[in-house]
Amino acid sequence: MIRVVLPTHLRNLAHVTDEVPLEVGGEITLRSVLDTLEARYPVLRGTIRDPATLKRRPLVRFFACGEDVSHETPDTPLPDAIARGAEPFFIIGAMAGG
Amino acid sequence: MSGIRLLVGTRKGAFILTADGQRANWQISGPHFAGWEIYHVKGSPVNPNRIYASQSTSWFGQLIQRSEDGGETWEPVGKDFAYEGVPGTHQWYDGTQHPWEFKRVWHLEPSLTDPETVYAGVEDAALFRSTDGAKTWQELPGLRDAKGKLWQPGAGGMCLHTILLDPSNPERIFIAISAAGAFRSDDAGQTFQPINRGLKSLYELPDPDAEVGHCVHRIAMHRSRPGVLFMQKHWDVMRSDNAGELWTEVSDNLPSDFGFPIDVHAHEPETIYVVPIKSDSEHFPPDGKLRVYRSRTGGNQWEPLTKGLPQRDCYVNVLRDAMTVDTLDECGIYFGTTGGQVYASADAGDTWNTVARDLPAVLSVEAQTLS
Numbered sequence: 001m002i003r004v005v006l007p008t009h010l011r012n013l014a015h016v017t018d019e020v021p022l023e024v025g026g027e028i029t030l031r032s033v034l035d036t037l038e039a040r041y042p043v044l045r046g047t048i049r050d051p052a053t054l055k056r057r058p059l060v061r062f063f064a065c066g067e068d069v070s071h072e073t074p075d076t077p078l079p080d081a082i083a084r085g086a087e088p089f090f091i092i093g094a095m096a097g098g
Numbered sequence: 099m100s101g102i103r104l105l106v107g108t109r110k111g112a113f114i115l116t117a118d119g120q121r122a123n124w125q126i127s128g129p130h131f132a133g134w135e136i137y138h139v140k141g142s143p144v145n146p147n148r149i150y151a152s153q154s155t156s157w158f159g160q161l162i163q164r165s166e167d168g169g170e171t172w173e174p175v176g177k178d179f180a181y182e183g184v185p186g187t188h189q190w191y192d193g194t195q196h197p198w199e200f201k202r203v204w205h206l207e208p209s210l211t212d213p214e215t216v217y218a219g220v221e222d223a224a225l226f227r228s229t230d231g232a233k234t235w236q237e238l239p240g241l242r243d244a245k246g247k248l249w250q251p252g253a254g255g256m257c258l259h260t261i262l263l264d265p266s267n268p269e270r271i272f273i274a275i276s277a278a279g280a281f282r283s284d285d286a287g288q289t290f291q292p293i294n295r296g297l298k299s300l301y302e303l304p305d306p307d308a309e310v311g312h313c314v315h316r317i318a319m320h321r322s323r324p325g326v327l328f329m330q331k332h333w334d335v336m337r338s339d340n341a342g343e344l345w346t347e348v349s350d351n352l353p354s355d356f357g358f359p360i361d362v363h364a365h366e367p368e369t370i371y372v373v374p375i376k377s378d379s380e381h382f383p384p385d386g387k388l389r390v391y392r393s394r395t396g397g398n399q400w401e402p403l404t405k406g407l408p409q410r411d412c413y414v415n416v417l418r419d420a421m422t423v424d425t426l427d428e429c430g431i432y433f434g435t436t437g438g439q440v441y442a443s444a445d446a447g448d449t450w451n452t453v454a455r456d457l458p459a460v461l462s463v464e465a466q467t468l469s
Contacts, residue, residue, distance in 0.1 A: 009133055009158055013174070043174050047158040051178060059157040093157040 002033055003088040010048070010091070014041040019088055028083035030062060031074035048091060063090040102424050103168065103466040104442075105149065106434055107136035110458035112151055114169045117453075121430055121444040124453040130172065131163065135202075138419055138462045139169075142208040142216075146466050150216055150232055152203040160202050162218075162232050175232040179203070179220055182239035188222065189250040198222045198242075205419060207261035211268070219258030223249060223275040225287065238287040241273065245292065245310045252277030252313055259418055260317050264324040272317060272327065272342065279312040280329065282342050293342030297331060315358045316418045320367035328370050328397070330360040330418075335372055337397050348397020353384045359421035363446060364429040368396040371423075371431060371447060373416040382413035390433070392447050406450030407441060414439070419462035426467055434460025 004020040011017065024036045031054075038045045045051055048060050054074070056062070061070045065079045065087050081087040100119035106112065111129025130136075134153045142148040151163040151172070160179065163172040179200050190196035201221040209215035218226040218235060224242055226235040241258075249256060257276050264270035271283040272293075279294040297312040305311075313332035320326065329336040329345065333356050336345040349355035354374040363369035370393050376384045383389060387409045389402040414437035421433040431447050434440045438457040441450045 007157075009155065012132075013158075013161070043161075046160070046177055052180065057157065057159060 001085045002028065002036075002082065003085050004033065004037060005088045005090045006044075007091060007093045009093070010044060013043050013047065016041075021085075027075075028078045029075050030069065030072060030078065033078065033089060034074075059094045061092050061094050063092060100426060101468045102426070102430065103141075103146075103468055104422075104432060104440065104453075105139035105141065105151075105169070105462075105464040105466065106440060106454070106457065106460060107139050107151070107419075107462035108434075108438070108458035108460050109135055112136040112139050112153075112169075113454070113457055115440065115453055117442075119426060121424075121426075121442060122451075124442070126454055127169070129458075130169070134161075136461065137203060138205050138464075140206050140208060140464045141168075141466050142213045143210050144208075145213040146468060148208070148213050148231075150206045150208060152206055152218075154202040160200075162203065162206075164232055176228065176234050179218070179224075179226055179235050180237070181224060181242075182237040186242070186246070188246055188256065189248055191250070195247065198224070200224075201255065204257045204259045205261055207263060210263050210265055217261050217263075217271075219261050219273065221255045221257040222251070223256045223258040223278060225258060225261070225271075225273055227287065238283075240283070240287065240289040241281060244281055244290045248310050249275065249278040250311070260314070262317060262319055262324075262327075264319075265321045266324050270324070270341075272319070274314040274317050274329075276315070277311065277313045279310045280314050280317055280327075280342055293338070294345070295343065296338070296345035297336065298334070298347075299332065302332065316360050318360045318362050318370070320362045323367045326367065326396075328360050328362060330357050330372055332356065332378060335360065335397060348393070350398040350400065352391055352400050353389075353402075357416075358418040359416055359433065361421050361423055361431070363431075364423050364425045365427075366394070366429075369394045369446070370396060371421065372400075373421065373433065375415060381415040386411050386413060388412040388414065388435075390431075390447055390450075403443075403447040403450070405448065406443075406452070417461055420460050422463050422465045424465040424467045430465065432463050432465055434463045436460065 002022045104115040111132045113128035117124045137152045139151040147168040149165040153161040185198035187195035205219040207217040260274035262272040281290040292309045325341045327338045335349045388407045391400040414435035424430040436459040440454040
């Protein structure tokens with residue numbers, strides 16, 4: 001079970017109050033986690049990635065085990081601790097705007 | 099029992115202000131969509147309890163919300179605004195061509211006759227239409243064929259901010275785009291033509307015959323005379339008596355003819371309102387006095403309306419979509435400021451009351467007259 005932590009605005013949109021547990025099939029990558037998240041919460045489609053290109057939105061960042069993995073390719077495997085659910089996968093809004 | 103519902107979009111959420119027909123005591127609900135920029139909220143004239151809202155942030159992009167109960171509850175609907183075909187390019191600040199990129203929805207205009215149809219004006223400038231209650235959106239690409247390659251973003255972005263639907267002719271649509279100009283369709287949005295003849299922008303646009311490139315801030319019409327248009331341009335207040343074929347300046351004795359909103363009295367087609375702003379580089383009222391100016395002659399003869407408005411040390415702005423009128427027998431007029439105030443007049447502007455004082459910066463105000 002993957003644990004995903006959403007930023008406040010996206011938690012409100014998805015009507016969740018805490019971590020989102022996700023069953024992700026196959027290899028655990030940015031792409032597979034986000035695909036599963038968007039399939040479960042269609043309202044989030046387009047808020048994290050561009051809906052057409054699937055590129056990360058510029059002011060959204062991904063963190064895994066304390067590391068910024070925002071620039072990893074979508075099919076790079078996430079750390080084992082994320083895949084086992086020992087650590088949550090963080091989606092955050094970048095500091096911007098003053 | 100009549101009443102008014104004000105739909106207020108702000109930098110940090112939407113607010114709904116309600117009052118009975120006396121318009122003396124107001125209740126405020128919100129923030130709805132707290133923390134999000136709400137560029138515009140507008141209800142269907144056919145079904146006032148159906149309300150559409152444009153919700154966005156730079157972080158998480160664009161959503162459209164729809165309410166079926168007058169704004170008590172909301173449901174996210176369609177948010178895919180895909181340009182038709184290959185998006186192409188427009189002019190960039192350095193004179194090169196730049197790809198069209200969707201950024202946000204500035205304005206939502208529900209159909210006058212069909213609650214399922216709604217138009218969206220977006221940045222980068224384009225017009226979209228939904229015929230299924232905002233579940234899906236299709237671009238009307240004929241607009242960008244109207245010399246779109248020559249359009250160039252202004253300081254606020256290349257936004258389509260005004261959509262006027264002609265109540266007497268369903269084929270006719272007027273739209274306006276910052277730093278591009280005004281355009282008209284006579285075939286329900288399939289094709290558009292620029293309607294900017296008579297506009298003069300000597301410093302920004304030296305070519306007096308330029309068909310596009312004029313920075314139109316807002317246009318307005320009265321339902322009974324849809325061929326008469328009023329415009330607040332970057333500088334200059336203008337009117338057209340022939341559906342935009344030719345514009346003439348009606349600024350005359352205004353303290354500044356720079357500004358953003360313009361609106362028309364609900365029952366007097368020659369009574370119009372503007373809020374003069376000092377200049378394009380100083381976006382606040384002249385002399386620190388917040389004054390609405392009213393002309394009862396369709397322009398040229400203007401009177402300041404000040405009773406109840408701050409007349410010293412006021413340095414707010416009033417944005418293009420942030421003024422509106424109601425349709426009660428004694429016309430009410432409303433506007434919001436970048437300082438978070440919402441002012442209301444129940445007597446056509448003669449006197450004003452502060453109905454909200456400390457909201458986030460107000461981006462838009464729409465009034466619904468409820469029976």
